[in-house]
Amino acid sequence: xxxxxxxxxxxxxxxxxxxxxxxxxxxxxxxxxxxxxxxxxxxxxxxxxxxxxxxxxxxxxxxxxxxxxxxxxxxxxxxxxxxxxxxxxxxxxxxxxxxxxxxxxxxxxxxxxxxxxxxxxxxxxxxxxxxxxxxxxxxxxxxxxxxxxxxxxxxxxxxxxxxxxxxxxx
Numbered sequence: 001x002x003x004x005x006x007x008x009x010x011x012x013x014x015x016x017x018x019x020x021x022x023x024x025x026x027x028x029x030x031x032x033x034x035x036x037x038x039x040x041x042x043x044x045x046x047x048x049x050x051x052x053x054x055x056x057x058x059x060x061x062x063x064x065x066x067x068x069x070x071x072x073x074x075x076x077x078x079x080x081x082x083x084x085x086x087x088x089x090x091x092x093x094x095x096x097x098x099x100x101x102x103x104x105x106x107x108x109x110x111x112x113x114x115x116x117x118x119x120x121x122x123x124x125x126x127x128x129x130x131x132x133x134x135x136x137x138x139x140x141x142x143x144x145x146x147x148x149x150x151x152x153x154x155x156x157x158x159x160x161x162x163x164x165x166x167x168x169x170x
Contacts, residue, residue, distance in 0.1 A: 011037040011085060021081050023091055027054045030074035031119065034081060042122045043082040047074050051113035066111035071145045072102065075135040079121040083131050083151055086123065094154070100130065101150035108143050115139045129153060 013021065013034035022029065030047050037043040049066055056064035076099045083097045084090065091097075111117060118138040125132050130152050137145040 009038060011039070013037070013081070018081065020090055021084050022077055023096060024077060028073075029077070030070065031077050031081065034078075037082060037085055040086045040123060042120065043078055043085075045078045045081065045119045047117040047119060049111055049113055049115045049117060053113070056113065064113055066115075068105075068107045068145065071107070071111060071117070071137050072105060072147060072149075074117060074119055075121065075137055075145070075147060076149055076151070078119040079131075079133040079135060079149060079151060082121050082123060082133070083153075086126075087153070096154040097131070097151040098154060099149065100152045103148040105145070105147035107145045109139070111137075111139060111144055117144070124148075 011034065015032060018029070018031055018034065019025075022031065024030070031045045032048050033046045035044050035046060037045075051064065053064075053066070055067055055070060059065060059067050080097050080099075089095050116139065119135070120138070121133045121135045123131065124134055130150050132148065132150050135147050135149055136143055
């Protein structure tokens, strides 16, 4: 399945289309499929968590648990896809959204190998170049994490390195 759009404006993305929407690559690409995205509104995506994830050998050797920061990153990537689709932009070396803020992050349950994360993001508002999303991660219809997060597009002005939304962004 490739990117497709129906009369209800629902977008679905397979891994090949996701690779066109996000600059991330293995081992840091944390979205496997977008099952539903409505431009300017919301997105629902999947991350299949396997024992082969590069963080499991060290977190933790005797009981592998997906680090909370990786769950937040997966949610941020999901929100990023929604931002790019909403803005009608396919990212290149000059177009990026940076993760610039997080509020009210909570972790409810551990995520382990074999789990499938359902990643959701809802666009709450876009104001003066800052996009705010509410995000939730679920496993088996049970919330494992949630956060409010903000992203901002890269300004395009690369001459002032060390300032602006890109400063300190990961």
